[in-house]
Amino acid sequence: MPKIWSQTIEAHRDAVREATIAATAALVAEHGLSGVTMSQIAKDTGIGRATLYKYFPDVESILVAWHDRRIDAQLAELVRVRDRTEGAGPRLDAVLTAYAKANRAGHPPADPAAAMLHRGAHVTTAHHRLHEFVRELIVDAAAAGDLPGDVHADELAGFCLHALEAARGRSAAAVRRLVRATLAGLAATP
Amino acid sequence: MPKIWSQTIEAHRDAVREATIAATAALVAEHGLSGVTMSQIAKDTGIGRATLYKYFPDVESILVAWHDRRIDAQLAELVRVRDRTEGAGPRLDAVLTAYAKANRAGHPPADPAAAMLHRGAHVTTAHHRLHEFVRELIVDAAAAGDLPGDVHADELAGFCLHALEAARGRSAAAVRRLVRATLAGLAATP
Known part of the structure; x- marks a missing residue:
């Protein structure tokens, strides 16, 4: 297959995926998670049902893709x-x-979907990348002497990411205090 | 209505609610959130669909009730x-x-349902009670001089409850470290 043709196909597939994800997000926002079906998504996007199933096996897999994009x-x-x-x-x-x-x-x-997926059955690969990113920062800070030398970086990455979710709906000043408390928690661990 | 009769009715309603919640939990565990309908729940419990709707308007409201019981x-x-x-x-x-x-x-x-509801659209009343419970403990600890006097107890309750969710899947030793980090975060806030 000539390269230009395979690129065209790939671009088309991306477009289908994007349209599917966008339509699903809108449907979930309107009807809630349990009110969205593959048939509705097919109808809203104008993609045939059979084609849709070639891209995604079910609604949840579409939401996983959506969620991964947000985290990325x-x-x-x-x-x-x-x-x-x-x-x-x-x-x-x-x-x-x-x-x-x-x-x-x-x-x-x-957006109940993000919530479900964030803590749901699968920790997504995007969430794993975020966790790894923070873990490495903690390792570097410990190596530089900015944190105790023998930190459990993996555990502390989870501690940070969870603790900072408490920022939701808080004031800017409250968020600063929350970050300070989290950093104190990091520094305190022997 | 004689008291004995109203008690009988209340007991019956409780039984219907319990059966509905249990059946829904089982269906969600098997089929996932997006695969459960009110019709299926009616069929599984043997409760008529019309009756079911008198108790709960939709699947999510059943899951809220389920989740609240767990937190309680x-x-x-x-x-x-x-x-x-x-x-x-x-x-x-x-x-x-x-x-x-x-x-x-x-x-x-x-159990994606609990995850969804826990962080989803509604903070449930049970979750609010849990938050209040921890907030009061923080206020008491500050009053007793075990924490700085001018803590933002409400924010810190959120910090604790979120941070300690990082315990999921961790070892007992890791959980001890996590609690220590969280307490250090509480103590550090001015």
């Missing part, structure tokens, strides 16, 4: 924050602050 | 832990430890 976008922003900050300790601080601020707006109330 | 049971256990511990600081420590330990087993993988 968030992660890209956190990488930018890291790369413009000097020093392992300040980097950790800056990234956790950015993450907490992003969580302030949080999952909008009409 | 957890809260009752935490109250027992509090009441057998002396001193505000030790009480906070003991309750947070018990909460973290309960989270270790966490929501089983087949």
